[in-house]
Amino acid sequence: MSPHADPQATLRQQLMSIGYVAEPALVSSLHLMDVLGKPLLIEGEAGVGKTEVAKSLAAIHQAPLIRLQCYEGLDAQHALYDWDYKRQLLAIQMAGNASETRDQDALKGAVYSDEFLLQRPLLAAIRSPQRAVLLIDEVDRADEEFEALLLEVLSDFQVSVPELGTYTAIHKPWVVLTSNAVRDLSDALRRRCLYHYVDYPGAAAELTIVKARLPDISAQLAHQVVNYVQRLRQSQLRKTPGIAETLDWSAALMGLSVKDLSETPEAIESTLACLLKTREDREFVTRKQSEPATENLEQ
Amino acid sequence: MNNAVSHNEAINRLHKDTVLERLSGFITLLRDENFLCDTSSTLDAVRVCSAGYIEHRLHLRQGLRACLCHTRDEWRRFDALFDDFWRSVKTDDEYESATPNNANQQPPEDASRNRLIGFSASSDEQDLDQNITGAGDFKTLSLADFRFVFDKQQMQEIEQLVDTLAKRMRRQRRRRTTASKSAGRLDLRRSQHKALATNGTLRELAYRQPVKRLPAFVLLLDVSQSMEVYSKLFLRFTRQLMSEFDRSQAFAFNTQLFPLGQGNTRLTEKDFEGAMNEYGKGWLGGTRIAKSFKAFNNDLGRRCVNSHTTLVIFSDGYDTEKPSELIPEMETLQRRARRVIWVNPLLGRYAENEADPKMDPLKPYLDVYCSGHNLTALDELGKILIR
Numbered sequence: 001m002s003p004h005a006d007p008q009a010t011l012r013q014q015l016m017s018i019g020y021v022a023e024p025a026l027v028s029s030l031h032l033m034d035v036l037g038k039p040l041l042i043e044g045e046a047g048v049g050k051t052e053v054a055k056s057l058a059a060i061h062q063a064p065l066i067r068l069q070c071y072e073g074l075d076a077q078h079a080l081y082d083w084d085y086k087r088q089l090l091a092i093q094m095a096g097n098a099s100e101t102r103d104q105d106a107l108k109g110a111v112y113s114d115e116f117l118l119q120r121p122l123l124a125a126i127r128s129p130q131r132a133v134l135l136i137d138e139v140d141r142a143d144e145e146f147e148a149l150l151l152e153v154l155s156d157f158q159v160s161v162p163e164l165g166t167y168t169a170i171h172k173p174w175v176v177l178t179s180n181a182v183r184d185l186s187d188a189l190r191r192r193c194l195y196h197y198v199d200y201p202g203a204a205a206e207l208t209i210v211k212a213r214l215p216d217i218s219a220q221l222a223h224q225v226v227n228y229v230q231r232l233r234q235s236q237l238r239k240t241p242g243i244a245e246t247l248d249w250s251a252a253l254m255g256l257s258v259k260d261l262s263e264t265p266e267a268i269e270s271t272l273a274c275l276l277k278t279r280e281d282r283e284f285v286t287r288k289q290s291e292p293a294t295e296n297l298e299q
Numbered sequence: 300m301n302n303a304v305s306h307n308e309a310i311n312r313l314h315k316d317t318v319l320e321r322l323s324g325f326i327t328l329l330r331d332e333n334f335l336c337d338t339s340s341t342l343d344a345v346r347v348c349s350a351g352y353i354e355h356r357l358h359l360r361q362g363l364r365a366c367l368c369h370t371r372d373e374w375r376r377f378d379a380l381f382d383d384f385w386r387s388v389k390t391d392d393e394y395e396s397a398t399p400n401n402a403n404q405q406p407p408e409d410a411s412r413n414r415l416i417g418f419s420a421s422s423d424e425q426d427l428d429q430n431i432t433g434a435g436d437f438k439t440l441s442l443a444d445f446r447f448v449f450d451k452q453q454m455q456e457i458e459q460l461v462d463t464l465a466k467r468m469r470r471q472r473r474r475r476t477t478a479s480k481s482a483g484r485l486d487l488r489r490s491q492h493k494a495l496a497t498n499g500t501l502r503e504l505a506y507r508q509p510v511k512r513l514p515a516f517v518l519l520l521d522v523s524q525s526m527e528v529y530s531k532l533f534l535r536f537t538r539q540l541m542s543e544f545d546r547s548q549a550f551a552f553n554t555q556l557f558p559l560g561q562g563n564t565r566l567t568e569k570d571f572e573g574a575m576n577e578y579g580k581g582w583l584g585g586t587r588i589a590k591s592f593k594a595f596n597n598d599l600g601r602r603c604v605n606s607h608t609t610l611v612i613f614s615d616g617y618d619t620e621k622p623s624e625l626i627p628e629m630e631t632l633q634r635r636a637r638r639v640i641w642v643n644p645l646l647g648r649y650a651e652n653e654a655d656p657k658m659d660p661l662k663p664y665l666d667v668y669c670s671g672h673n674l675t676a677l678d679e680l681g682k683i684l685i686r
Binding site: 008024025028029032035036038040041043073075077082083085088089091092093095107108111143144181182183184187190191192193194195196197 | 335337339340343346347350352357358361362364365366368369370371373374375476487488490491494495498499500501601604605606607631634635
């Protein structure tokens with residue numbers, strides 16, 4: 001047995017125990033995060049379970065999950081740290097009333113202290129007393145300037161606060177970055193990360209996921225749901241349903257007490273909202289519905 | 300005993316040296332294939348091997364892929380290169396878990412329709428008589444397809460109107476903010492700093508306002524034979540756009556891609572002609588759009604195109620290569636650019652909703668698909684560009 005096989009198998013089992021079915025390549029990447037101490041950049045279509053990787057990692061390590069949701073215009077004040085201005089103003093005015101002498105340096109030292117520092121997700125992860133999982137979600141939505149900001153955090157696991165100094169991570173967090181590849185990320189950021197691409201799962205893998213996440217689902221229904229979704233993915237839809245949609249749809253069908261889709265084809269129509277997220281896709285599938293949908297469910 | 304130990308060490312060292320040598324060769328191969336492998340990646344690869352991944356080929360593949368791939372494209376190509384280099388036979392189960400299933404993402408290849416560029420009857424031609432009368436009148440000229448405007452005077456007037464269109468474009472506001480002394484959103488952080496000097500009293504306020512930057516354009520011009528009648532106008536449009544917008548770059552392509560210039564230099568028509576003559580071997584030859592775009596994506600795309608860039612392609616879409624070869628390149632361009640606009644002057648000749656086998660597979664990767672066959676269409680393009 002190779003030296004790494006055991007930790008990988010353990011990791012896979014741990015992920016499975018909390019309902020996350022990970023492909024072997026992903027397990028390797030997660031294992032290498034520990035071996036190399038590097039962040040993991042996960043790319044893939046929306047709904048394939050990228051964010052779930054970080055959540056699952058936090059669950060198996062029983063570590064706090066610190067999440068930074070990225071968006072255009074995200075800056076240091078929302079990602080790293082900020083100062084509590086209102087309290088700072090109050091403190092300055094109180095200090096001014098109490099003392100006649102205005103020692104600006106002392107005042108500045110008092111005001112720009114840890115007491116008035118508001119930690120944002122990146123700094124919170126660096127300063128976390130316990131090793132945390134830092135999820136930087138949809139990093140492609142942020143702009144290039146923010147990527148530059150991330151470089152120091154991801155390569156050295158430290159954050160510089162000009163007024164206070166540099167904070168270095170007590171425990172290096174597990175960092176997971178996710179991207180829908182809406183925008184290309186910079187080479188500098190990519191080079192600092194391990195990389196993993198998550199694709200839509202095959203039918204067998206998706207069936208395992210559905211059964212792991214919804215243990216009460218009947219084998220017949222799970223099989224039909226997965227077959228239907230797999231066939232939908234072959235169509236030219238505007239928004240291809242991901243695993244999240246499969247699980248939502250399965251849960252919806254279970255909520256309607258559907259056991260067998262071939263017996264209640266109308267259930268497909270009434271629950272399509274869980275799968276299809278655009279009007280065009282809905283119309284396309286509804287048009288096709290009458291032909292192959294139910295008759296092919298058994299395939 | 301000692302001899303045995305030293306012998307084992309020697310074997311281990313030899314084994315290690317061989318592995319490192321092979322690994323180094325593999326990374327060199329990846330670099331030759333434009334992978335983003337730097338020294339840090341190499342060190343990571345060595346550490347992956349040291350961590351025991353070397354003992355199982357599947358594990359080695361997964362481990363090296365995680366640390367040597369940095370993009371989806373690299374991820375897709377890695378397995379083939381790995382197998383090729385390590386001279387092993389791949390097994391189905393390895394591929395099933397490793398290779399992204401992208402087959403369903405690409406539209407099926409369609410037999411290309413051999414549509415000739417002739418002056419076939421179209422709605423434009425039916426209106427031709429009333430369109431081209433009265434040179435110099437914008438309303439009249441604006442509907443005339445550029446291919447029918449051969450008069451030098453008319454051409455000059457059109458060029459001037461193109462100049463005016465380009466000048467209408469103004470700065471874009473961005474969500475990122477910058478410090479301002481007088482206007483914008485209150486900046487408590489800076490105001491607070493200033494208040495220190497006045498014992499906490501906010502006497503002087505600081506503000507932040509959105510950054511305004513000129514839009515960045517990357518223009519790709521098809522200068523092949525099929526675009527001959529439109530190329531001059533589009534080149535003029537491009538030149539004017541580049542003189543107005545510092546962060547713009549232009550490239551032309553026919554059977555190969557070549558640069559026309561950057562926006563921060565004042566380019567004259569002679570500069571353009573010089574570039575065309577220097578690279579213009581294929582000026583009247585065929586068009587290799589997929590090859591040209593691939594060259595752009597591999598060599599220039601990362602530097603030239605980012606999420607603030609509007610990419611404008613002037614082309615009729617006629618390609619000597621298969622549409623399926625162009626799709627991955629368009630996918631890359633769409634991912635990198637803020638918007639991808641394809642200006643197809645032939646679009647003005649087609650009826651609305653008419654199928655176009657060469658362009659239809661590309662439409663999912665375009666934000667805007669429009670015609671630029673007359674001034675009205677170019678005016679519309681101008682509005683799209685400043686949006």
